[in-house]
Amino acid sequence: MTSAPLPAAPLTLHRTAISGHCHRVELLLSLLGLPYRLVEVNLLQGEHQLPAHRALNPLGQVPVLVDGEVVLSDSNAILVYLVQRYAPGSAWMPQDPVGQAQLQRWFSLAAGFLAPGIGGPRFATLTGKPINEVAQAQGRRLLDFMESELQGRGWLLGGAAPSLADVAMISYTSQAHLAGLPLPAAYPRIAAWVARVQALPGYVPLLDHLSGLTPQPAEAV
Numbered sequence: 001m002t003s004a005p006l007p008a009a010p011l012t013l014h015r016t017a018i019s020g021h022c023h024r025v026e027l028l029l030s031l032l033g034l035p036y037r038l039v040e041v042n043l044l045q046g047e048h049q050l051p052a053h054r055a056l057n058p059l060g061q062v063p064v065l066v067d068g069e070v071v072l073s074d075s076n077a078i079l080v081y082l083v084q085r086y087a088p089g090s091a092w093m094p095q096d097p098v099g100q101a102q103l104q105r106w107f108s109l110a111a112g113f114l115a116p117g118i119g120g121p122r123f124a125t126l127t128g129k130p131i132n133e134v135a136q137a138q139g140r141r142l143l144d145f146m147e148s149e150l151q152g153r154g155w156l157l158g159g160a161a162p163s164l165a166d167v168a169m170i171s172y173t174s175q176a177h178l179a180g181l182p183l184p185a186a187y188p189r190i191a192a193w194v195a196r197v198q199a200l201p202g203y204v205p206l207l208d209h210l211s212g213l214t215p216q217p218a219e220a221v
Contacts, residue, residue, distance in 0.1 A: 004086045007067060010035040014056060014064040016043045018126060020119055020171030021075040022063040023206040028082055028092075028167050030202040044127075044210070076107045079164045091161040102157055106165035113142040118172040121179035126210055131180055139179055143187050146173070150189040154196060162197065170197045171206050178208065 011029065013036055015022030029036045041047045041062050048060045056064045057073040065072045065081070072078050083092045094100050117139030121131040146169070149156065156165040174194050176183055183191040197203065 004088060006086070007035065009068070010037045012037055012039060012066040014039045014041050014053065014062055014066070016041050016048075016062050017207040018123075018210065019043070019062060020122075020175075020206060021115070023171040023204075024167050025063045025065060025075050025078050025082075027171070027204055028079055028164075030204050031167070031200060032082060032086055033202065034082070034086060076110065076164075076168055079167060083164060091159060092164050092167075094157065094159075094163065099157060099159075103163060103165050106156055106168055109142065109145075110168040113138055114169060114172050117142050118176050118179045118181065121181075122172060122175055125178045125180070126208075136180055139176065139181055143173075143176065143181060143183075143190060146193075147187045147189050150193055154193070156193075162200065166193075166197055170194065174198070175206060175208055 011034060013022070013026055013029065015026060015038060017040060026036070026038070041053055043062065047053060048062060053064070054060050056066070056071055059073065061073060063073065063075055063078060065078045067081075067085070070081075072081055080093065083090060087093075089095065094103055116135050117137075120135045121139060124131050146156075154160075155162050156169060157163045172179075173183075173190065174197075176190075183194065198205070
């Protein structure tokens with residue numbers, strides 16, 4: 001592992017506290033011991049569409065990371081940047097072709113299955129709306145896959161230490177019960193994996209309530 005200097009000033013994370021996409025970035029910042037400050041963007045009140053935020057991300061999405069002159073969006077892209085910039089050569093990101101390909105698969109699953117299949121139903125529960133059963137079935141399919149993949153493994157990529165795959169998948173999975181998919185009974189390996197990630201030094205939990213935000217029509221977090 002090649003050491004990298006800490007940032008000259010704290011990084012700024014524009015986030016929504018209930019968003020698992022934002023949480024995975026904050027989690028990695030904390031796990032890497034990087035200095036950072038949080039700027040709350042209230043999606044439920046449309047703050048992500050205000051000109052000030054769209055100047056950072058024209059798509060009007062969170063998270064957005066600001067590191068000096070560098071402005072980045074997309075949570076998985078930010079994870080890669082943080083490791084390559086501040087922890088190059090570490091176990092967080094595999095260096096071999098197979099390991100990198102497997103990491104990309106988990107990134108795709110985080111976007112294609114985890115977000116709509118668990119993140120979406122979780123958001124419905126938090127905002128008092130009915131859970132979409134089709135989306136929930138997609139989440140169950142993902143959990144079935146994860147449970148199988150974790151057989152004989154402590155971490156999603158199977159190494160001796162956690163990787164960005166674990167960071168990308170933990171946020172929404174840790175609150176699968178809010179999506180109507182409780183873990184311990186049906187998915188004991190996933191439940192044990194969640195406990196391992198949560199035991200890592202520097203782990204920060206994902207908010208599991210609206211914390212006073214006023215629900216209004218908005219895109220899913």
